[in-house]
Amino acid sequence: MVTTRNTTSNNEQPNHNDTSSPSQNPENLRQQLSSTASKLNALDALVADLVDREVEANENEYEEGINQQDMTEISFHAILSKTSGTTMKVEGTLEGIKVLTLVDSGSTHNFISASLVKQLGLKVSRVPSFGVQIGNGQVIQCNQICRGLSLVLPGLKITEDYFPFSIGGADLVLGIKWLASLNTV
Structure with missing residues (x-):
């Protein structure tokens, strides 16, 4: 008669019922x-x-x-197109037309003559209305923008957005917004 003996110990086989x-x-x-x-x-x-x-x-x-x-501002220099120590006039072209551009560190944004927009039939987009403060403190509402206009100046092509505005003596104003993009302001 052959007998078999169980050789597994409790340590070798896990006890699933052990809660110790x-x-x-x-x-x-x-x-x-x-x-x-x-x-x-x-x-x-x-x-x-x-x-x-x-x-x-x-x-x-x-x-x-x-x-x-x-708080967008346009300087009196830009509105009247007068040069000063903070402005410079430059001739260039926009849409193949000769234009006079005023570079003005006293203006916060870029502006384009409303009459030039009409003359060239430029596309105008609506934006939420905001105030443009002019040099005497008066605020004029603006709610339009001309996007992606390419201005060619001597040795330079500038593609920017411009707010149509009544400005005299210049066709465009390049303000701090553009100047800051040069990393020199």
Whole structure:
């Protein structure tokens, strides 16, 4: 008669019913899961708060951009086309037509003569209305823009957006917006 002997010990074969290990105890597992869930909820709240702050920061930047646009200025030099220590007149071409451009560090943006826009039949797009403050403090509303106009000056081609405006003596005004793009302002 042959007898077989079971040679496996308890150490070699896992006992699935053993609850002596703290990590295998169902109550400990529940506590660990509860703790992990609490941490995930806290992390979720933190992420939501960060997202809210980012959205708020973006909204503030947008509002500041609107406020900056509300403070757009054009100098008296640009309106009257008078030269000064902060301006320079340059002849060039726009749409094949000779134009006189006033480079003016006293103007915040680029402007184009409203009569030139009409004469050349340039495409005008609507923008949200904003005020343009002229040299005497008066604010004139503007709600149009001519986008992507290519101005050719001696040795230079400039593609910019321009706000149509009543200016005398010059056809275009290149302001700080363009000058800043040169990284020299």
